[in-house]
Amino acid sequence: MIDLYYCATPNGHKLTMFLEEVGLPYRIIPVDIGKGEQFRPEFLAISPNNKIPAMVDHEPEGGGAPISLFESGAMLLYLAEKTGRLLPHDLAGRAEVLQWLFWQVAGLGPMAGQNGHFNVYAPEKVPYAIERYEKETNRLYGVLDRRLADREYVAGEFSIADIAAYPWIVPHEAHGQNLDDFPHLKRWFDAIAARPATVRAYEGVAESYSRANPMSEEARRILFGQTAASTAL
Structure with missing residues (x-):
């Protein structure tokens, strides 16, 4: 357990x-x-x-x-x-998943988190901080969109790299991002959102x-x- x-x-x-x-x-x-x-x-x-x-x-x-x-x-x-x-068992596949897992925990999560903080939680608007983190979040969305241009999931097969990234795309509207600007990312996002496990995980808390x-x-x-x-x- x-x-x-x-x-x-x-x-x-x-x-x-x-x-x-x-x-x-x-x-x-x-x-x-x-x-x-x-x-x-x-x-x-x-x-x-x-x-x-x-x-x-x-x-x-x-x-x-x-x-x-x-x-x-x-x-x-x-x-x-x-x-x-x-998580793939072969060395190359494992390395590919892990680098995108670390990309999320070191980049997408912290930058989108600061974006959300200054847009939603900060007691006063700080225009420079809002612009800075919205642009960096946008850049990272672009990185992910290009990655997904020729593959279904981040590292080929569905993996912990996808699971790590997806929840940080869920609040895209609060982060000032439009998924229509990132067609490959949007296709990936919609596919993961429809997975039964994702539906169960978000049941009752989608607007949290x-x-x-x-x-x-x-x-x-x-x-x-x-x-x-x-x-x-």
Whole structure:
């Protein structure tokens, strides 16, 4: 059994997508990041960077003590190796998937995340920051669109590279992007959205990133006001 410490964010959805794809039993343990539950000692013991998702595998390969992990990319790689699914076994295919997995965790996720922060969550509009991150998100969409021009999925076969990238394209409208400008990306996006596992993973939470109500100052402080010396609770 996998315990998944989860909130309905792009990084959280990576893990539910994978687990639904492979049919691995899991239990969701909700973490309310707006209330600061990610700073509780019991969560920090699993995720020292106080971010979701995090997970505990109570049945690791070969037996032994439960294994806890944080960082969504590391978790996808671990689960792919555990199950033997969604990661090629040959050296070249594995390398191709991993470089696009790392492209997402080092590029697409952080840039789109900053885009969303300055467009949606920042208490005041900062035109330079908005323009900077919208343009960089647009550039990265272009990278992915060109990659998909001659292949169905990012690394040929459907893999953890696709699962990593897809949730960061879901909030494209909030990030100031039009998928019609990226026809190959749009075709790929629509195909993944239609997968039964994706539908299950997003059921009831598809609009989770759109904040209909303004964020409270307390939630803003908890989410964005932390330093090494501060605590949220």
